[in-house]
Amino acid sequence: xxxxxxxxxxxxxxxxxxxxxxxxxxxxxxxxxxxxxxxxxxxxxxxxxxxxxxxxxxxxxxxxxxxxxxxxxxxxxxxxxxxxxxxxxxxxxxxxxxxxxxxxxxxxxxxxxxxxxxxxxxxxxxxxxxxxxxxxxxxxxxxxxxxxxxxxxxxxxxxxxxxxxxxxxxxxxxxxxxxxxxxxxxxxxxxxxxxxxxxxxxxxxxxxxxxxxxxxxxxxxxxxxxxxxxxxxxxxxxxxxxxxxxxxxxxxxxxxxxxxxxxxxxxxxxxxxxxxxxxxxxxxxxxxxxxxxxxxxxxxxxxxxxxxxxxxxxxxxxxxxxxxxxxxxxxxxxxxxxxxxxxxxxxxxxxxxxxxxxxxxxxxxxxxxxxxxxxxxxxxxxxxxxxxxxxxxxxxxxxxxxxxxxxxxxxxxxxxxxxxxxxxxxxx
Amino acid sequence: xxxxxxxxxxxxxxxxxxxxxxxxxxxxxxxxxxxxxxxxxxxxxxxxxxxxxxxxxxxxxxxxxxxxxxxxxxxxxxxxxxxxxxxxxxxxxxxxxxxxxxxxxxxxxxxxxxxxxxxxxxxxxxxxxxxxxxxxxxxxxxxxxxxxxxxxxxxxxxxxxxxxxxxxxxxxxxxxxxxxxxxxxxxxxxxxxxxxxxxxxxxxxxxxxxxxxxxxxxxxxxxxxxxxxxxxxxxxxxxxxxxxxxxxxxxxxxxxxxxxxxxxxxxxxxxxxxxxxxxxxxxxxxxxxxxxxxxxxxxxxxxxxxxxxxxxxxxxxxxxxxxxxxxxxxxxxxxxxxxxxxxxxxxxxxxxxxxxxxxxxxxxxxxxxxxxxxxxxxxxxxxxxxxxxxxxxxxxxxxxxxxxxxxxxxxxxxxxxxxxxxxxxxxx
Numbered sequence: 072x073x074x075x076x077x078x079x080x081x082x083x084x085x086x087x088x089x090x091x092x093x094x095x096x097x098x099x100x101x102x103x104x105x106x107x108x109x110x111x112x113x114x115x116x117x118x119x120x121x122x123x124x125x126x127x128x129x130x131x132x133x134x135x136x137x138x139x140x141x142x143x144x145x146x147x148x149x150x151x152x153x154x155x156x157x158x159x160x161x162x163x164x165x166x167x168x169x170x171x172x173x174x175x176x177x178x179x180x181x182x183x184x185x186x187x188x189x190x191x192x193x194x195x196x197x198x199x200x201x202x203x204x205x206x207x208x209x210x211x212x213x214x215x216x217x218x219x220x221x222x223x224x225x226x227x228x229x230x231x232x233x234x235x236x237x238x239x240x241x242x243x244x245x246x247x248x249x250x251x252x253x254x255x256x257x258x259x260x261x262x263x264x265x266x267x268x269x270x271x272x273x274x275x276x277x278x279x280x281x282x283x284x285x286x287x288x289x290x291x292x293x294x295x296x297x298x299x300x301x302x303x304x305x306x307x308x309x310x311x312x313x314x315x316x317x318x319x320x321x322x323x324x325x326x327x328x329x330x331x332x333x334x335x336x337x338x339x340x341x342x343x344x345x346x347x348x349x350x351x352x353x354x355x356x357x358x359x360x361x362x363x364x365x366x367x368x369x370x371x372x373x374x375x376x377x378x379x380x381x382x383x384x385x386x387x388x389x390x391x392x393x394x395x396x397x398x399x400x401x402x403x404x405x406x407x408x409x410x411x412x413x414x415x416x417x418x419x420x421x422x423x424x425x426x427x428x429x430x431x432x433x434x435x436x437x438x439x440x441x442x443x444x445x446x447x448x449x450x451x452x453x454x455x456x457x458x459x460x461x462x463x464x465x466x467x468x469x470x471x472x473x474x475x476x477x478x479x480x481x482x483x484x485x486x487x488x489x490x491x492x493x494x495x496x497x498x499x
Numbered sequence: 500x501x502x503x504x505x506x507x508x509x510x511x512x513x514x515x516x517x518x519x520x521x522x523x524x525x526x527x528x529x530x531x532x533x534x535x536x537x538x539x540x541x542x543x544x545x546x547x548x549x550x551x552x553x554x555x556x557x558x559x560x561x562x563x564x565x566x567x568x569x570x571x572x573x574x575x576x577x578x579x580x581x582x583x584x585x586x587x588x589x590x591x592x593x594x595x596x597x598x599x600x601x602x603x604x605x606x607x608x609x610x611x612x613x614x615x616x617x618x619x620x621x622x623x624x625x626x627x628x629x630x631x632x633x634x635x636x637x638x639x640x641x642x643x644x645x646x647x648x649x650x651x652x653x654x655x656x657x658x659x660x661x662x663x664x665x666x667x668x669x670x671x672x673x674x675x676x677x678x679x680x681x682x683x684x685x686x687x688x689x690x691x692x693x694x695x696x697x698x699x700x701x702x703x704x705x706x707x708x709x710x711x712x713x714x715x716x717x718x719x720x721x722x723x724x725x726x727x728x729x730x731x732x733x734x735x736x737x738x739x740x741x742x743x744x745x746x747x748x749x750x751x752x753x754x755x756x757x758x759x760x761x762x763x764x765x766x767x768x769x770x771x772x773x774x775x776x777x778x779x780x781x782x783x784x785x786x787x788x789x790x791x792x793x794x795x796x797x798x799x800x801x802x803x804x805x806x807x808x809x810x811x812x813x814x815x816x817x818x819x820x821x822x823x824x825x826x827x828x829x830x831x832x833x834x835x836x837x838x839x840x841x842x843x844x845x846x847x848x849x850x851x852x853x854x855x856x857x858x859x860x861x862x863x864x865x866x867x868x869x870x871x872x873x874x875x876x877x878x879x880x881x882x883x884x885x886x887x888x889x890x891x892x893x894x895x896x897x898x899x900x901x902x903x904x905x906x907x908x909x910x911x912x913x914x915x916x917x918x919x920x921x922x923x924x925x926x927x
Contacts, residue, residue: 108912125556201914204915215536462909484555487915
């Protein structure tokens with residue numbers, strides 16, 4: 072019999088894992104690569120940032136998941152892919168160079184700062200577990216500094232939290248900060264008055280949750296403003312953020328805020344290709360055909376947030392959501408399992424949802440919209456189900472029940488690995 | 500009425516918190532300072548390092564604890580004390596300078612590398628939550644590197660884990676690494692054979708758990724060697740550890756190990772004193788009298804691991820244990836509450852215990868010694884009770900039950916805050 076074809080999957084996210092579960096391991100050798108040794112859960116990063124959940128409870132080791140029956144036969148290597156050489160058909164990580172017959176790119180997206188100077192160095196972001204932990208640390212540091220700050224001007228800057236971007240993440244972060252202002256400051260920071268804390272959500276377009284229904288946008292706006300005392304500014308675009316914490320907008324307005332949480336833009340994870348030049352697409356995404364094959368290649372596929380394909384329904388590409396990635400991973404695996412019965416990918420939109428502070432969410436199912444406490448329960452159930460690992464489900468549920476009854480959390484920890492330089496791994 | 504005296508407590512550990520709970524807040528203004536915004540739980544650091552517990556579940560925010568009824572009236576400031584000026588009676592952190600009438604130093608201890616060159620930069624340590632997280636990351640990185648390493652010599656170094664120091668921490672880490680070798684490697688690292696993994700525990704004296712009973716030492720030695728396949732070397736003292744991972748001992752022996760976990764020595768947290776020079780004491784501890792007053796001062800007290808006092812029973816000072824710190828904190832508070840009825844501190848030894856891998860522990864109660872599964876249950880109960888926070892108790896219990904039935908954990912995560920430089924807090 073002929074030897075199996077080697078498939079390399081870049082990224083152990085929703086897309087990569089769903090592909091690995093479906094692909095026929097008797098037909099293919101499958102190796103999954105990730106720069107983290109765990110699968111992470113972006114929808115809940117904002118709760119890590121706000122101290123509502125611990126990072127470990129929304130992370131799941133890839134090697135642990137490999138023991139899942141559906142994953143039997145897959146291999147995992149830890150490493151960050153630096154270059155993809157389409158001539159030699161190899162990928163290179165910081166540790167090794169590995170040959171492939173078929174490459175599946177499921178590496179997702181990273182922050183897009185639209186070239187605004189030094190922004191990356193100065194702002195808090197939420198595109199990875201690590202970034203969420205850092206954002207949590209930064210927010211808590213501001214509060215601790217403010218608690219002992221006497222200069223009114225510096226105090227104001229320390230206690231002003233600007234969130235840029237009115238998408239689901241921006242709305243959820245602003246809501247969580249609003250909750251912190253309302254429930255935590257008064258109880259745990261005797262030297263800070265809740266009224267001193269300003270949470271400002273800034274969106275460039277004319278409504279929040281632009282990708283959702285008008286009613287969801289309206290609900291989110293009302294709740295943030297009325298229940299959570301969040302200042303919302305629409306139709307405002309940021310121009311610069313200087314080292315004194317001054318945010319300047321295109322219309323000339325300015326805000327002084329030591330903390331800026333950036334959720335305003337994403338761009339595809341960049342790769343260095345040799346022997347292939349991707350065509351320009353919105354958000355630097357990789358253009359794929361209806362079978363998720365990257366245009367201009369024969370053996371490279373892209374799924375999830377990093378891929379781009381226009382069809383009649385999605386004239387500007389599919390939304391960058393977990394659901395799309397999962398469905399594309401499944402379909403691609405089916406197509407590779409039965410090349411003769413290849414079927415084009417069509418996104419089956421299951422709707423979208425966002426949560427606004429505790430006890431409240433907005434849900435859009437096709438034409439049907441609902442909001443409030445029940446929507447929040449649905450939101451929790453959906454997210455709990457998608458979490459990997461029984462232990463994680465249990466811990467997250469405990470945290471949520473806890474927070475629901477105490478509107479408090481014991482996770483507001485400024486926690487970092489020791490700063491000693493890492494013990495070098497000898498390569499000689 | 501006269502104004503209250505200002506007490507500053509340095510350190511929110513076992514000693515500092517027990518003092519704050521007992522001290523009469525109607526008589527004194529109490530401010531507690533800590534360089535972390537949380538109370539941490541050193542007895543379980545080793546389980547963080549081995550991926551058995553998440554760091555958040557053994558950490559508890561100080562401000563959250565301030566809501567404890569017994570703490571009402573205490574204040575907390577975040578900051579690391581750099582200098583203590585006994586002339587102006589002030590302490591200075593990186594943020595502020597604060598005056599005190601009475602100072603209580605409960606800052607504990609840090610690693611002692613006995614001046615061995617570059618050791619601090621090269622080894623994994625376990626004296627703080629941050630260090631435990633880093634140690635976990637380092638251990639997991641070695642395994643990931645080894646999983647794809649083909650050179651036999653480098654492979655051997657990557658898979659050799661040396662633990663220096665045969666005290667409770669050393670024994671517990673070695674045991675946890677032994678468990679990892681036995682239960683995890685075989686299931687999650689297909690390219691690594693458990694036999695390739697070497698765990699070596701090195702102790703300078705002639706027995707493990709020197710501070711415990713002979714039978715405890717014997718039990719620990721037997722279990723580590725027979726159940727957990729840990730190599731134990733006694734009467735061996737380390738001389739150097741070079742950049743190629745070669746450990747050299749005073750007797751000339753060498754071991755090549757990319758991972759060295761250092762538990763061999765501690766020394767008091769150093770402070771810069773102005774107007775006062777502490778007398779030299781073992782482990783750089785502060786000499787105190789029977790009332791925990793620092794020798795040569797009138798208004799500075801030291802409790803817990805950082806304090807040193809000899810009496811008839813403890814001719815070389817009290818052991819550096821949580822129990823001692825808690826009892827000293829209570830006694831000092833009582834003495835300050837009723838200066839007329841001052842009572843000298845006498846340590847009431849409640850015994851000591853250590854755990855060796857899963858399902859097994861050794862316990863010494865005065866003349867009474869027991870070991871095995873029941874000892875392990877006792878060990879767990881005692882530690883659960885001492886953990887702050889219901890949520891933490893619940894999460895830790897879930898983790899332990901989980902691990903007990905699956906001998907597995909989903910916490911083997913290489914998790915760090917994002918490396919972007921921290922957003923600067925403006926001080927202009």
